[in-house]
Amino acid sequence: MAAKLVNARSKTEFPLREGTNTVGRHGDNDVTLPGRAVSRFHAEIRLEREGWVIEDQGSSYGTFVNGERVRGSAALKNGDALASP
Numbered sequence: 001m002a003a004k005l006v007n008a009r010s011k012t013e014f015p016l017r018e019g020t021n022t023v024g025r026h027g028d029n030d031v032t033l034p035g036r037a038v039s040r041f042h043a044e045i046r047l048e049r050e051g052w053v054i055e056d057q058g059s060s061y062g063t064f065v066n067g068e069r070v071r072g073s074a075a076l077k078n079g080d081a082l083a084s085p
Contacts, residue, residue, distance in 0.1 A: 002015070003015075003016040003047075003052055004016060005021075005023075005031055005045070005082070007033065008081075014030070014031040016030075016045055016047075016052070017030075018047045019046060019047065020044050020045075020046040021044065021045045021046065022041060022043075022044055023042050023043045023044070023045060024038060024039055024040050024041040024042040024043070024057075024059075025038045025039060025040050025042070026040040026041060029041065029042075031045075035084070037060075037061045037084040037085055038059075038061075038084050039057070039058075039059035039060055039061070039084075041057050042056070042057060042059045042063065042084065043055060043056050043057055043059065043063045043070075044057060045076070050075065051075060051076070051077070052075070052076040052077075053073045053074060053075055053076060054070060054073065054074055054076055054082065055070070055072065055073035055074075056070045056071075056072075059084065061084050061085050062084065062085065063082065063083075063084060064082070064083045064084065064085070065080050065081070065082055066080055066081050067081075067083075
């Protein structure tokens with residue numbers, strides 16, 4: 001199941017691979033995003049049996065899907081908007 005994360009501001013596309021994709025400000029992440037509200041190791045996006053999910057990794061400002069704060073993990077669907085305030 002091919003998937004990608006798209007930075008709405010820069011239009012940069014990040015292909016997601018099966019397994020775990022790390023997201024954060026640090027260069028060691030699979031998806032590196034700038035910004036003070038993005039923690040060094042902010043979240044994980046992974047493909048599970050039921051589909052794609054995102055899990056906040058204890059970030060300072062939280063992870064949001066369509067404006068709702070993620071508590072634990074949250075299912076993702078095509079077109080969802082991910083954000084950190």
